[in-house]
Amino acid sequence: MTEPAAAGTAEGAVPERREMIRLEGVTKRYPGQDAPAVDDLTLGVREGEIVVLLGPSGCGKTTTLRLINRLIEPTAGRILLGGEDVTRADPDELRRRIGYVIQQVGLFPHMTVAANIGLIPRTLGRPRKRVAERVDELLEMVGLDPGGYRGRYPKELSGGEQQRVGVARALAADPPAMLMDEPFGAIDPITRERLQDAFLELQERIRKTIVLVTHDLTEALKLGDRIAILGGRAKLVQYDTPAAILAEPADAFVASFVGTGAAMRRLRLVEVGSIALPAGGPGRAGGATVRADQSLYEALDAMLRAGAESATVLDGDGRPAGTVSWSTIVRQTPAAGGGGR
Numbered sequence: 001m002t003e004p005a006a007a008g009t010a011e012g013a014v015p016e017r018r019e020m021i022r023l024e025g026v027t028k029r030y031p032g033q034d035a036p037a038v039d040d041l042t043l044g045v046r047e048g049e050i051v052v053l054l055g056p057s058g059c060g061k062t063t064t065l066r067l068i069n070r071l072i073e074p075t076a077g078r079i080l081l082g083g084e085d086v087t088r089a090d091p092d093e094l095r096r097r098i099g100y101v102i103q104q105v106g107l108f109p110h111m112t113v114a115a116n117i118g119l120i121p122r123t124l125g126r127p128r129k130r131v132a133e134r135v136d137e138l139l140e141m142v143g144l145d146p147g148g149y150r151g152r153y154p155k156e157l158s159g160g161e162q163q164r165v166g167v168a169r170a171l172a173a174d175p176p177a178m179l180m181d182e183p184f185g186a187i188d189p190i191t192r193e194r195l196q197d198a199f200l201e202l203q204e205r206i207r208k209t210i211v212l213v214t215h216d217l218t219e220a221l222k223l224g225d226r227i228a229i230l231g232g233r234a235k236l237v238q239y240d241t242p243a244a245i246l247a248e249p250a251d252a253f254v255a256s257f258v259g260t261g262a263a264m265r266r267l268r269l270v271e272v273g274s275i276a277l278p279a280g281g282p283g284r285a286g287g288a289t290v291r292a293d294q295s296l297y298e299a300l301d302a303m304l305r306a307g308a309e310s311a312t313v314l315d316g317d318g319r320p321a322g323t324v325s326w327s328t329i330v331r332q333t334p335a336a337g338g339g340g341r
């Protein structure tokens with residue numbers, strides 16, 4: 001390796017990731033409507049992060065999302081993709097650079113899974129063999145066995161499988177960014193959780209820049225690196241990490257949106273390992289165990305099930321590495337002054 005270290009990168013100074021998507025002063029006024037659906041919104045999305053748009057019905061989430069790939073044209077403002085102003089770029093070309101996934105999936109019913117996924121690469125004139133390889137690669141990526149699925153038709157798939165095919169199709173042209181509108185909305189709760197997990201695993205590998213619309217707080221907290229809470233006319237009320245929003249809602253609107261239970265929800269976001277005390281600390285584990293990479297929520301669940309006031313924390317090899325107790329959990333919550341950022 002003869003490459004010199006990047007000039008000007010001081011040790012420890014992690015440069016802020018660049019913005020992949022940026023809305024600047026964007027307004028959308030639908031014809032015949034008095035009030036704009038989106039009013040002067042400025043929002044940046046960094047490369048490789050998942051930003052969730054969350055807000056009440058009609059606040060302009062879908063409009064905002066569709067402004068990004070210009071399925072809806074802005075009345076005013078600018079849209080940038082990778083620093084380039086695409087407000088007046090060719091919309092078809094733009095959409096090839098931004099994958100799009102919707103709740104209803106929108107697969108073509110008369111086309112096989114392979115034909116659906118390969119649609120964009122084919123229209124881009126990629127060789128047939130290369131497209132077929134890419135389709136199989138994408139099916140693998142979303143957890144569907146190519147041999148078993150490539151020749152099927154959408155109606156021969158479950159809702160969850162259709163959703164996976166929809167994601168594969170959105171990724172077909174390997175776009176840097178992806179927009180997802182209620183992608184797991186129409187799916188039963190158990191499948192939905194599985195798909196969310198699979199989606200996060202996939203994102204670990206592909207690191208796309210993703211903007212995702214949901215009205216489901218639990219989904220937003222689970223999937224978002226950051227959450228943009230929108231009020232009426234897509235006013236940006238708070239834009240921060242899930243933990244920060246739960247710990248310090250910006251105002252009464254956000255507080256009511258994250259609801260009672262915010263403290264409980266926050267337990268899901270904190271890892272046991274971050275607050276565990278060395279083994280032999282206070283409290284008796286009484287048979288409850290929890291892994292260091294599990295959440296405080298799971299630790300509490302283990303304690304309640306075992307009727308114990310603390311749990312033994314296990315390391316990656318399953319060996320005891322510390323304890324976590326009811327009182328340490330209570331002490332680190334924001335109300336006790338120990339949590340927050």
Ligand SMILES: Nc1ncnc2c1ncn2[C@@H]1O[C@H](COP(=O)(O)OP(=O)(O)OP(=O)(O)O)[C@@H](O)[C@H]1O
Nearest residue numbers: 030031033037056057058059060061062063064215
């Ligand atoms: N094509 C349209 N013509 C006129 N008004 C529209 C159009 N599409 C949306 N609107 C209005 O714009 C506002 C924002 O709609 P949008 O669909 O973006 O909201 P949303 O936050 O996605 O809502 P939901 O969570 O209910 O899907 C709403 O008041 C809606 O009635």
